[in-house]
Amino acid sequence: MSSLVEAVLAGASPSELERAELPQEFTAAHLRVEDVDMFRNVADKDVRKSLRVGPVAMPELAPDEVVVAVMASALNYNTVWSAMFEPLPTFQFLKQYARQGGWAARHDLPYQVVGSDGSGVIVRVGSGVRRWRVGDHVVLNPVHVDDQEPAVHADGMLGTEMRAWGFETNFGGLADFTVVRASQLLAKPAHLTWEEAASNLLCAGTAYRMLVSDRGARIKQGDVVLIWGAAGGLGGYAIQFVKNAGGIAVGVVGSESKAEAARALGCDLVINREEIGLTNGAEHDPAEVIKIGKRLGGIIRKEVGEDPHVVFEHVGQATFGISVFVVRRGGAVVTCGSSTGYQHQFDNRYLWMKLKRVIGSHAANYQEMWETNRLISMGKIMPMLSTVYPLSEAAEATRLVQTNGHLGKVGVLCLAPETGLGVTDPELRQRIGADRITPMRPFATNGAGALVG
Template sequence: MKEILDAILALDTADAVSADFAALPLPESYRAITVHKDETDLFDGLVTRDKDPRKSLHLDEVPVPELGPGEALVAVMASSVNYNSVWTSIFEPLPTFGFLERYGKLSGLAARHDLPYHVIGSDLAGVVLRTGPGVHAWKPGDEVVAHCLSVELESSDGHNDTMLDPEQRIWGFETNFGGLAEIALVKSNQLMPRARHLSWEEAAAPGLVNSTAYRQLVSRNGAAMKQGDNVLVWGASGGLGSYATQFALAGGANPVCVVSSPRKAAICRAMGAEAVIDRSAEDYRFWKDEHTQDPREWKRFGKRIRELTGGEDVDIVFEHPGRETFGASVYVTRKG
């Protein structure tokens, strides 16, 4: 791995060429962050807040996986922690090994993913080391980032919208050999050029959350946001929400940012948002108890939104918390 790293650090010189990387010997193994199949009951009986990922995550030495057609092995220079990494580490809502077992039944090649350990992580920035048969757009030495959507594209259902591919999976969550490792295995169609003005860490951060936010808000398969739209953004200072806020501002829309602290409100204002609601300070309680929502709180929330939008309801809700906020989201949205 040190020889590979030295070659990557020399990329800014004229001496580093594709042939050099293709000639680099691959190690037999690499270091990776994993969870173990025999530990999926580790947190049984504990509530979520008491489940400590430091007890379930391991730094292991694992074999380099076989490289298949349409795939690439990438030396990882930086990765990113996402919610699915946290879910994987605490085995919620389900252990990921069920995903890997089902994927392993798809084909002989997919069987590689069904292992007693799971290399996690759904983001990376790095350098291509090897490409499999049928890969033409990428070569060893290319600096890349990877998005997390793994698809087979053998069904026409996925041709118009890859999220509808029956074999659509999230790499590093529903597949093995993810990005929190020294080497990762990806499909070549997950790769995009690294933006050279970004550091490795900066380049690794946007992949999953930025792609998700773009799809939700901007794409033809999402809300098709337009100039002048009022966009309610839950969790606006977080990974998804911060990109949603920036997309709204860049697209001429008006983000109404909902956060849970003054520090997070300051983050939104620093991005350029003017309409910010600190839900903790204003003490919104959308549920009276576990089974009963409170429409009076929805109404109070809607009134606050209209104060910030000049009397208008929101056109789009960027909703990802789910059950806790969904009723309020539906209530405050413009009809139609």
């Protein structure tokens, strides 16, 4: 253990952290460029074979960056894509970024440290960083933008150089240390543990922009919102935002255990995919898509009284045609991803003739992330954390997400030696109620070696 790690774990003062030597290497979950073709012609692209945990070199710090000692991180589906080398190897993103030269060239390495969530302690600041100090407790916003690009000042997500940290950049969060831009930092919610705080921003910020922001659906009181994958990380935050806004949440899930979890979050109506006949391959048959859409719409009208104003869509190929069909006249399908495939088929007559809209949404800009983190810090939005793995088992945790065997968010302890650490406002935690803070925990089933704190 390095002197800096010892100092972080001991809660050392900022001056002590600054005096401790930055290690030249640290442990990280990473991919190797020589493995890019390992899944060619392989049906089961098991990410446990490609994701390694071991030493990597500490990168040099740019003037607008900080080094964070990562106490905890979390899994997102983009790490699954990276570890499968699909839809293309993320090493191509690193090479493209490195062509800018300068500090960007550091990212083109024969390995990539992955992970797009994290919480931790700042241990170094670049010469151009103004608002953050060594010793600050932070959570990490996964949106990596160039603040010298004009479009970013209107909306960070419109910048052509916007990248997902730990997916389209190197030095991600599934590691003992990470390097991030100052514009990726937000204050850690003081009532949360390291692992609770680390599990939020990518999914919660994405859901906020999709549903609450004026760049998304801008939901209001009484809106009926259909949420696919309601017991997952994205879906769980979506339920909470809908309920906070006074809307009616309708969730679709894949099992009764996930249905129970969605109801516990406040979902007004929960529908099992089996009820509507949604099975693998149905999305490729246009007639079957309409049949499923009619079944789904019939259930919603019977139980709620009207069609959805908004569909929260991130599943992609398997559900997109149904989403376009089932949303009401003048309604909106808001999409942020395609975990089942990017090539979507839908009957365009139901889009144009009924004046429906498709809204593309990607992550969230810095202000939207700040607003999301504010709600979390106030106890208005709860972490979707269900299960926690140690960093040494990051590959196993990623496999759990790959096979959809999880609920909510899967956390990863990095430097934090155990769960339950990092709370600096125990009074607020007590007022909110510790049992309310992680509503997914009672429904989680552990994977091998998993920790539930």
